[in-house]
Amino acid sequence: MKLRTVQMLRAIAALAVLVCHLHSIESTKAVGTPLISEFWINGAAGVDLFFVISGFIMVWVAGEGPLGPKAASQFLFARIARIYPLWWLFAGAMALYFFATYGQAWDPERIGGGLDEGVTHLVKSVFLLPQAEHPVLGVGWTLVHEMYFYVVFALMVLLVPAKHRLLALLVWGIVVASGAVAGLSDKTAKNFVELAFYPMSIQFLLGALTAYAVKAGWRKLAPFTAVLGLVSLIVVFVTFNFKTGGALVAPFELADPGAFTLGWGRTLMFGIPAALLLHGLVCLELDKGLGRYIPTLAVRIGDWSYALYLCHILVLSAVARIYFPLVGNVEGRVLDNLGFILVAATASILVSWMTYELFEKPVIGWYRKARTRLFGETRPTST
Secondary structure (H helix, E strand, C coil), X not given: CCCHHHHHHHHHHHHHHHHHHHHHHHHHHCCCCCCCCHHHHHHHHHHHHHHHHHHHHHHHHHCCCCCCHHHHHHHHHHHHHHHHHHHHHHHHHHXXXXXXXXXXXXXXXXXXCCHHHHHHHHHHHHCXXXXXXXXXXXXXXXXXXXXXXHHHXXXXXXXXXXXXXXXXXXXXXXXXXXXXXXXXXXXXXXXXXXXXXXXXXXXXXXXXXXXXXXXXCCCCCHHHHHHHHHHHHHHHHHHEECCCEECCCHHHCCCCHHHHXXXXXXXXXXXXXXXHHHHHHHHHHHHHCHHHHCCHHHHHHHHCHHHHHHHHHHHHHHHHHHHHHHHCCCCCCHHHHHHHHHHHHHHHHHHHHHHHHHHHHHHHHHHHHHHHHHHCCCCCCCC
16 A cells, blocks of 8 residues: 555655755855755755655565565565666766766766776766765765665565564664764765765664554554654754754764764754654554545655656756746846746656656556566565
């Protein structure tokens, strides 16, 4: 079954990241003070919500699946088919833009050196491997972490019986946390070691634990966890600062608040409230029928959220390049900026809808047919 509350949260996560990058584009392209202030940089926390949801979904659809190579292969095939085609579509579009603009298929401002460095950057981008710089399409850094988690979970499906997977996930979380505390991670995951011990992986675990709690029937406190999660997210969103940590981090007098914030800070401050909110909403949907009150548009945007996440940078940049020269860019003329925000946001959502209908859904249909040919009739492994 499709959980409408989960789709709504996916929509919120994608729109939050959209607003974050709307601030970036507006402040770069528009004259004067942007309407979307620096406060909305915290929309980057949509990534944290996405990670928690991913951990939840993996356990929800595959946590009790059978042990062995067939189940692990089926799971990994499902995730590859879900992640890579759309990633290649928009990463390829970004590479084509760079080639048309700079004569090389990568950003020369980020990727120094010669042809070898550029080709290596592209290859790692194509396969979502960790590297010092963000992939050719910057938002792909999160997919590097997603694929890492999927590989870990696939190994658990391969090696660990379903009744022991919760314990295995907890052990994995302890290993990640221990490595991070020991200094094996950095501000970003530039290699496989730093990826393996990056603190944000704990957010996948938080989502997985949420799914196990729901499956185990821990639902009586759902209204409380929903309210606590929502209020906590609002408080953190208002007080957090991705550069300095903000009011909740300031009392600890950290030597490098930015490094803490990009790792443990965002992991815990956004991850725990997101997991509480997710738990409460899912339980209320399953037990109280909350799903029927979720607006259909929110569910639809949730369906389009992956496409929206990948396409919005390209769309925002393209709209800015066309809009401001046509409309004008006069300092103090608020309607210019407001018009850009409305046009750019609407265009991003429309492109994500068209991408979902014309590309993503056909790919999903192909995957289902290929899955049947490869593995026979099997239980779903993605949603």
